[in-house]
Amino acid sequence: MTKDSEIWEKFKIGDKTALSYIYFQNFELMFQYGIKFKDDPDFIKDCIQDVFFKLIKAGPNLSQTENIRYYLFRALKNNIYKELNKRKKLQLVEFEQLAFEGQFLIEDELSEKENASSKEKALLKALKSLSSRQREIIFLRYESGLDYDQICDIMDLKKDSARKLVYRAIKLMRDNIDDQLQIPIYLFFNFSSKYVF
Known part of the structure:
Protein backbone atom coordinates (compact mmCIF):
# COMPACT_ATOMS: atom_id res chain seq x y z
CA MET A 1 0.00 0.00 0.00
CA GLU A 96 -12.98 21.47 -24.03
CA GLN A 97 -13.97 25.14 -23.64
CA LEU A 98 -12.50 25.11 -20.15
CA ALA A 99 -9.43 26.96 -21.39
CA PHE A 100 -6.21 26.64 -19.43
CA GLU A 101 -5.01 30.23 -19.64
CA GLY A 102 -2.71 30.94 -16.71
CA GLN A 103 1.04 31.33 -16.71
CA PHE A 104 3.73 28.97 -15.52
CA LEU A 105 5.82 30.09 -12.56
CA ILE A 106 8.83 30.51 -14.84
CA GLU A 107 6.78 32.86 -17.06
CA ASP A 108 5.96 35.08 -14.10
CA GLU A 109 9.61 35.21 -13.10
CA LEU A 110 10.81 36.02 -16.62
CA SER A 111 8.09 38.62 -17.21
CA GLU A 112 9.13 40.49 -14.07
CA LYS A 113 12.84 40.33 -14.87
CA GLU A 114 14.09 43.65 -16.23
CA ASN A 115 17.28 42.47 -17.91
CA ALA A 116 16.21 39.13 -19.35
CA SER A 117 18.78 37.47 -21.57
CA SER A 118 18.00 36.59 -25.17
CA LYS A 119 17.68 32.93 -24.11
CA GLU A 120 15.15 33.84 -21.42
CA LYS A 121 13.20 36.02 -23.85
CA ALA A 122 13.18 33.13 -26.33
CA LEU A 123 11.88 30.77 -23.66
CA LEU A 124 9.13 33.23 -22.69
CA LYS A 125 8.10 33.55 -26.34
CA ALA A 126 8.10 29.76 -26.70
CA LEU A 127 5.88 29.29 -23.63
CA LYS A 128 3.42 31.89 -24.93
CA SER A 129 3.17 29.97 -28.22
CA LEU A 130 1.61 26.92 -26.52
CA SER A 131 -2.11 26.21 -26.95
CA SER A 132 -4.41 25.92 -23.95
CA ARG A 133 -4.32 22.10 -24.07
CA GLN A 134 -0.53 22.05 -24.43
CA ARG A 135 -0.17 24.36 -21.43
CA GLU A 136 -2.46 22.17 -19.35
CA ILE A 137 -0.66 18.95 -20.18
CA ILE A 138 2.77 20.49 -19.51
CA PHE A 139 1.48 21.75 -16.14
CA LEU A 140 0.02 18.38 -15.19
CA ARG A 141 3.05 16.39 -16.33
CA TYR A 142 5.93 18.57 -15.19
CA GLU A 143 4.68 20.98 -12.54
CA SER A 144 2.31 18.52 -10.85
CA GLY A 145 4.15 15.26 -11.53
CA LEU A 146 1.14 13.25 -12.71
CA ASP A 147 1.63 10.18 -14.89
CA TYR A 148 0.09 9.75 -18.34
CA ASP A 149 -2.81 7.57 -17.15
CA GLN A 150 -3.87 10.23 -14.66
CA ILE A 151 -3.44 13.03 -17.20
CA CYS A 152 -5.53 11.10 -19.72
CA ASP A 153 -8.34 10.77 -17.21
CA ILE A 154 -8.28 14.47 -16.23
CA MET A 155 -8.02 15.74 -19.81
CA ASP A 156 -10.19 13.04 -21.40
CA LEU A 157 -7.41 11.85 -23.74
CA LYS A 158 -6.08 8.53 -24.95
CA LYS A 159 -2.55 7.70 -23.82
CA ASP A 160 -1.06 8.01 -27.32
CA SER A 161 -2.77 11.38 -27.74
CA ALA A 162 -1.39 12.61 -24.42
CA ARG A 163 2.16 11.60 -25.33
CA LYS A 164 1.80 13.26 -28.74
CA LEU A 165 0.46 16.43 -27.14
CA VAL A 166 3.47 16.62 -24.79
CA TYR A 167 5.84 15.87 -27.67
CA ARG A 168 4.27 18.55 -29.87
CA ALA A 169 4.32 21.11 -27.07
CA ILE A 170 8.02 20.55 -26.43
CA LYS A 171 8.77 20.49 -30.16
CA LEU A 172 6.87 23.76 -30.64
CA MET A 173 8.84 25.32 -27.81
CA ARG A 174 12.13 24.07 -29.26
CA ASP A 175 11.20 25.38 -32.70
CA ASN A 176 10.31 28.80 -31.25
CA ILE A 177 13.56 29.02 -29.36
CA ASP A 178 15.55 28.65 -32.59
CA ASP A 179 18.48 26.81 -31.03
CA GLN A 180 19.27 29.70 -28.64
CA LEU A 181 18.74 27.54 -25.57
CA GLN A 182 21.40 24.86 -25.13
CA ILE A 183 19.80 22.99 -22.21
CA PRO A 184 16.68 20.80 -22.19
CA ILE A 185 13.45 22.78 -21.99
CA TYR A 186 11.93 20.52 -19.36
CA LEU A 187 14.54 21.68 -16.83
CA PHE A 188 12.60 24.95 -16.52
CA PHE A 189 9.62 23.17 -15.03
CA ASN A 190 9.35 22.13 -11.40
CA PHE A 191 8.92 18.34 -11.43
CA SER A 192 10.24 15.11 -10.05
CA SER A 193 13.07 13.52 -12.04
CA LYS A 194 11.13 10.26 -12.27
CA TYR A 195 8.84 11.94 -14.80
CA VAL A 196 11.52 12.75 -17.35
CA PHE A 197 10.57 11.00 -20.59
Whole structure:
Protein backbone atom coordinates (compact mmCIF):
# COMPACT_ATOMS: atom_id res chain seq x y z
CA MET A 1 0.00 0.00 0.00
CA THR A 2 1.39 3.42 -0.97
CA LYS A 3 1.65 6.37 1.40
CA ASP A 4 -1.14 8.15 -0.52
CA SER A 5 -3.48 5.17 -0.29
CA GLU A 6 -2.84 4.82 3.46
CA ILE A 7 -3.56 8.51 4.06
CA TRP A 8 -6.64 8.32 1.82
CA GLU A 9 -8.03 5.37 3.77
CA LYS A 10 -7.59 7.30 7.03
CA PHE A 11 -9.28 10.33 5.46
CA LYS A 12 -12.22 8.19 4.34
CA ILE A 13 -12.91 7.09 7.93
CA GLY A 14 -12.85 10.69 9.18
CA ASP A 15 -9.29 11.08 10.47
CA LYS A 16 -8.81 14.85 10.96
CA THR A 17 -5.01 14.60 10.72
CA ALA A 18 -5.32 12.94 7.30
CA LEU A 19 -7.75 15.67 6.18
CA SER A 20 -5.37 18.39 7.34
CA TYR A 21 -2.42 16.71 5.62
CA ILE A 22 -4.28 16.29 2.32
CA TYR A 23 -5.58 19.85 2.41
CA PHE A 24 -2.28 21.57 3.20
CA GLN A 25 -0.23 19.38 0.88
CA ASN A 26 -2.50 20.04 -2.09
CA PHE A 27 -4.32 23.35 -1.69
CA GLU A 28 -1.66 25.57 -3.29
CA LEU A 29 -1.14 23.34 -6.33
CA MET A 30 -4.91 22.91 -6.73
CA PHE A 31 -5.23 26.70 -6.66
CA GLN A 32 -2.46 27.10 -9.25
CA TYR A 33 -4.20 24.54 -11.47
CA GLY A 34 -7.69 26.02 -11.05
CA ILE A 35 -6.69 29.65 -11.55
CA LYS A 36 -5.39 28.74 -15.00
CA PHE A 37 -8.97 27.94 -16.05
CA LYS A 38 -10.67 30.95 -14.48
CA ASP A 39 -8.76 34.00 -13.30
CA ASP A 40 -10.98 34.56 -10.29
CA PRO A 41 -9.20 33.64 -7.03
CA ASP A 42 -12.36 33.70 -4.91
CA PHE A 43 -14.22 31.47 -7.37
CA ILE A 44 -11.34 28.96 -7.45
CA LYS A 45 -11.03 28.95 -3.64
CA ASP A 46 -14.77 28.30 -3.41
CA CYS A 47 -14.46 25.44 -5.89
CA ILE A 48 -11.60 23.90 -3.88
CA GLN A 49 -13.58 24.25 -0.65
CA ASP A 50 -16.56 22.63 -2.35
CA VAL A 51 -14.38 19.70 -3.47
CA PHE A 52 -13.21 19.11 0.10
CA PHE A 53 -16.74 19.52 1.48
CA LYS A 54 -18.02 16.87 -0.95
CA LEU A 55 -15.13 14.54 -0.16
CA ILE A 56 -15.72 14.84 3.59
CA LYS A 57 -19.44 14.25 3.09
CA ALA A 58 -18.82 11.17 0.93
CA GLY A 59 -16.34 9.73 3.48
CA PRO A 60 -16.31 5.93 3.35
CA ASN A 61 -18.14 5.91 0.01
CA LEU A 62 -15.14 7.42 -1.79
CA SER A 63 -13.28 5.20 -4.22
CA GLN A 64 -9.69 4.21 -3.51
CA THR A 65 -6.78 6.12 -4.99
CA GLU A 66 -3.05 5.61 -5.27
CA ASN A 67 -2.49 9.31 -6.03
CA ILE A 68 -4.39 11.90 -4.01
CA ARG A 69 -3.26 14.86 -6.14
CA TYR A 70 -4.64 13.22 -9.28
CA TYR A 71 -7.95 12.54 -7.53
CA LEU A 72 -8.19 16.15 -6.33
CA PHE A 73 -7.27 17.67 -9.71
CA ARG A 74 -9.92 15.57 -11.44
CA ALA A 75 -12.53 16.58 -8.86
CA LEU A 76 -11.53 20.25 -9.08
CA LYS A 77 -11.69 20.39 -12.87
CA ASN A 78 -15.14 18.75 -12.79
CA ASN A 79 -16.30 21.18 -10.11
CA ILE A 80 -15.05 24.24 -12.02
CA TYR A 81 -16.87 22.98 -15.12
CA LYS A 82 -20.12 22.45 -13.17
CA GLU A 83 -19.93 25.81 -11.42
CA LEU A 84 -19.24 27.66 -14.67
CA ASN A 85 -22.25 25.92 -16.21
CA LYS A 86 -24.40 27.09 -13.29
CA ARG A 87 -23.18 30.65 -13.80
CA LYS A 88 -24.13 30.56 -17.45
CA LYS A 89 -27.73 29.70 -16.52
CA LEU A 90 -28.24 26.53 -18.54
CA GLN A 91 -25.98 27.56 -21.42
CA LEU A 92 -23.95 24.43 -21.94
CA VAL A 93 -20.19 24.84 -21.84
CA GLU A 94 -18.24 22.14 -23.61
CA PHE A 95 -15.58 20.57 -21.40
CA GLU A 96 -12.98 21.47 -24.03
CA GLN A 97 -13.97 25.14 -23.64
CA LEU A 98 -12.50 25.11 -20.15
CA ALA A 99 -9.43 26.96 -21.39
CA PHE A 100 -6.21 26.64 -19.43
CA GLU A 101 -5.01 30.23 -19.64
CA GLY A 102 -2.71 30.94 -16.71
CA GLN A 103 1.04 31.33 -16.71
CA PHE A 104 3.73 28.97 -15.52
CA LEU A 105 5.82 30.09 -12.56
CA ILE A 106 8.83 30.51 -14.84
CA GLU A 107 6.78 32.86 -17.06
CA ASP A 108 5.96 35.08 -14.10
CA GLU A 109 9.61 35.21 -13.10
CA LEU A 110 10.81 36.02 -16.62
CA SER A 111 8.09 38.62 -17.21
CA GLU A 112 9.13 40.49 -14.07
CA LYS A 113 12.84 40.33 -14.87
CA GLU A 114 14.09 43.65 -16.23
CA ASN A 115 17.28 42.47 -17.91
CA ALA A 116 16.21 39.13 -19.35
CA SER A 117 18.78 37.47 -21.57
CA SER A 118 18.00 36.59 -25.17
CA LYS A 119 17.68 32.93 -24.11
CA GLU A 120 15.15 33.84 -21.42
CA LYS A 121 13.20 36.02 -23.85
CA ALA A 122 13.18 33.13 -26.33
CA LEU A 123 11.88 30.77 -23.66
CA LEU A 124 9.13 33.23 -22.69
CA LYS A 125 8.10 33.55 -26.34
CA ALA A 126 8.10 29.76 -26.70
CA LEU A 127 5.88 29.29 -23.63
CA LYS A 128 3.42 31.89 -24.93
CA SER A 129 3.17 29.97 -28.22
CA LEU A 130 1.61 26.92 -26.52
CA SER A 131 -2.11 26.21 -26.95
CA SER A 132 -4.41 25.92 -23.95
CA ARG A 133 -4.32 22.10 -24.07
CA GLN A 134 -0.53 22.05 -24.43
CA ARG A 135 -0.17 24.36 -21.43
CA GLU A 136 -2.46 22.17 -19.35
CA ILE A 137 -0.66 18.95 -20.18
CA ILE A 138 2.77 20.49 -19.51
CA PHE A 139 1.48 21.75 -16.14
CA LEU A 140 0.02 18.38 -15.19
CA ARG A 141 3.05 16.39 -16.33
CA TYR A 142 5.93 18.57 -15.19
CA GLU A 143 4.68 20.98 -12.54
CA SER A 144 2.31 18.52 -10.85
CA GLY A 145 4.15 15.26 -11.53
CA LEU A 146 1.14 13.25 -12.71
CA ASP A 147 1.63 10.18 -14.89
CA TYR A 148 0.09 9.75 -18.34
CA ASP A 149 -2.81 7.57 -17.15
CA GLN A 150 -3.87 10.23 -14.66
CA ILE A 151 -3.44 13.03 -17.20
CA CYS A 152 -5.53 11.10 -19.72
CA ASP A 153 -8.34 10.77 -17.21
CA ILE A 154 -8.28 14.47 -16.23
CA MET A 155 -8.02 15.74 -19.81
CA ASP A 156 -10.19 13.04 -21.40
CA LEU A 157 -7.41 11.85 -23.74
CA LYS A 158 -6.08 8.53 -24.95
CA LYS A 159 -2.55 7.70 -23.82
CA ASP A 160 -1.06 8.01 -27.32
CA SER A 161 -2.77 11.38 -27.74
CA ALA A 162 -1.39 12.61 -24.42
CA ARG A 163 2.16 11.60 -25.33
CA LYS A 164 1.80 13.26 -28.74
CA LEU A 165 0.46 16.43 -27.14
CA VAL A 166 3.47 16.62 -24.79
CA TYR A 167 5.84 15.87 -27.67
CA ARG A 168 4.27 18.55 -29.87
CA ALA A 169 4.32 21.11 -27.07
CA ILE A 170 8.02 20.55 -26.43
CA LYS A 171 8.77 20.49 -30.16
CA LEU A 172 6.87 23.76 -30.64
CA MET A 173 8.84 25.32 -27.81
CA ARG A 174 12.13 24.07 -29.26
CA ASP A 175 11.20 25.38 -32.70
CA ASN A 176 10.31 28.80 -31.25
CA ILE A 177 13.56 29.02 -29.36
CA ASP A 178 15.55 28.65 -32.59
CA ASP A 179 18.48 26.81 -31.03
CA GLN A 180 19.27 29.70 -28.64
CA LEU A 181 18.74 27.54 -25.57
CA GLN A 182 21.40 24.86 -25.13
CA ILE A 183 19.80 22.99 -22.21
CA PRO A 184 16.68 20.80 -22.19
CA ILE A 185 13.45 22.78 -21.99
CA TYR A 186 11.93 20.52 -19.36
CA LEU A 187 14.54 21.68 -16.83
CA PHE A 188 12.60 24.95 -16.52
CA PHE A 189 9.62 23.17 -15.03
CA ASN A 190 9.35 22.13 -11.40
CA PHE A 191 8.92 18.34 -11.43
CA SER A 192 10.24 15.11 -10.05
CA SER A 193 13.07 13.52 -12.04
CA LYS A 194 11.13 10.26 -12.27
CA TYR A 195 8.84 11.94 -14.80
CA VAL A 196 11.52 12.75 -17.35
CA PHE A 197 10.57 11.00 -20.59
